[in-house]
Amino acid sequence: MAPLGLALGEGALWLERDAFGGPAFWCVDILGCRIWRFDPATDTALSWAAPAMPGFVAPLPDGCFVAGLPDGLHRFDPRDGSFSLICTVEADRPGNRLNDAHVDSRGRLWFGSMNLAETAPTGALYLAEGLVAGAPVPRRVDDGYVVTNGPATSPDGAVLYHADSAHQVIYAFDRHDDGRLEGRRVFVRLDQGYPDGLAVDVEGHVWAGIWAGGRVMRFAPDGRVSAVQTIPVDNVTKLAFGGPDRRTAWVTTARKGSSAPLAGGIFTFPLDVPGLAQNILA
Template sequence: MEPQLLLAAQTELGECPVWDADRNTLFFMDIIGQTLHAYDWASGKDRVMPLPALGGALALSRDGRLIAGLQTGIHTIDPLSGAVTFLVDPEPDKPDHRLNEGKCDPQGRFWVGSISILGRFPTGCLYRLEKDGRVTQVLDRISVPNTLAWQPDGQHMLFADSVTKQVWRFRYDAETGAIGERKVFIDTSDYKGMPDGIAVDADGGVWIAEFGGGAVHHYSAQGKLEGTVRVPASQVTSCVFAGPDLDRLVIITTKRLLDDRARQEQPHSGDLFIIEPGISGLPPHLYG
């Protein structure tokens, strides 16, 4: 599969792609650029809206709004006006952190990690925002929260602290949202880079972006490597199933951590690519 250019977004740190079927729109963030992008699938037009702080997490809400993790906490965003409304800050005592990697579970809770903006220190956490607005700390001592997803069996959650190069699988209690036994699901120690964003297909297979390795790796629902898609940009941050039939995989890249020479050698870093993976994805879970 040869990735094709979808959008020359030229983001400094493109992340958090989310497919909105109702609007036929792909949303994503430029974290460093502090912008929210809304790519219209039909017209190919990319609308860019400012954010009040560094971003890092994005999901859809049942009421039609977006829910976002920023440096200043969890907010909702009106996708039409771009208006941002504060909900709660899980870490009011950590101004040197921002929120990173957020997804909703099948029951409508929003999960989001935190990360130090000063370096890869193990000071981050993973939080769960309940539908009533309560926030629970689920994990601590996290350096780079990433690779967050739920398997279709409804009994397991995937998550990685990228610096460990291990994707963990946790036992997941759908009723309470609690996580239990942790096992290594995929060991990525052979990656040149580290595991970043993740997408889940209709067979329960997972597609994991390799940041620093210029690739997206496809694994079975059991964690067996099925194939690799090479991308003409080394800093691959995430991927998402998109399109009316969820049969396209959009891959997002970034310029982050590239020096001037590498930026010249990789002119499409910061752009979005697309492939036809031969399988459809699952629709995103919604908050609320």
């Protein structure tokens, strides 16, 4: 456990090699406006101030990241801490911010937006392509969310999973090669807690951090619960598959809304089944 004290930890990802030589665990503290790197080999952490709330970071081939800030997508260089705007997103929805993302096997960025007040269905799901080449134009592929979370894809890429956390539901979509989504359906609906960030393992099971639930849950492709891991914190947000064999879960949590002594820490636990590798933007 790494006691980072994150106000709202999110965006968990594991890189086998990063700008500092890696491997390392990366995440964001949305409310703390910081990006974090934790090196398990030395048990040390680095962090960088972000100019506004970072919803996620997604890795680029050169060691930099695409960071989702409230006004759009930015290039973040951890070597000097600089941020530069790539493109604006949702200039017409000033009551929103970006929240959570996923890089698919083709190097495309799937990301969501959410309502800052967490009351109105003004959030949406987006797809951005060609981030390495130049100026992307994010495409809105689904709409009407209050709090979007965790886009993730099945091992074969045919299914995309996405949560509307406020409504306690994870949706599944049929995903086409060109990025089109069809057949939105309820994959999982929770009675207790709220599904937050998502990740998929090599067997196609979906892992979800459960906000106000103190646990991580694993769901089979048919939606049944296949495993539950308790975490000693109320608000569990997301996990990444780390370690040399991707058999260690790295879990982000939040101090927001929690009185648990360990809230805001990073937790780990072993896995029987490895997760899918972190993809790099193309």
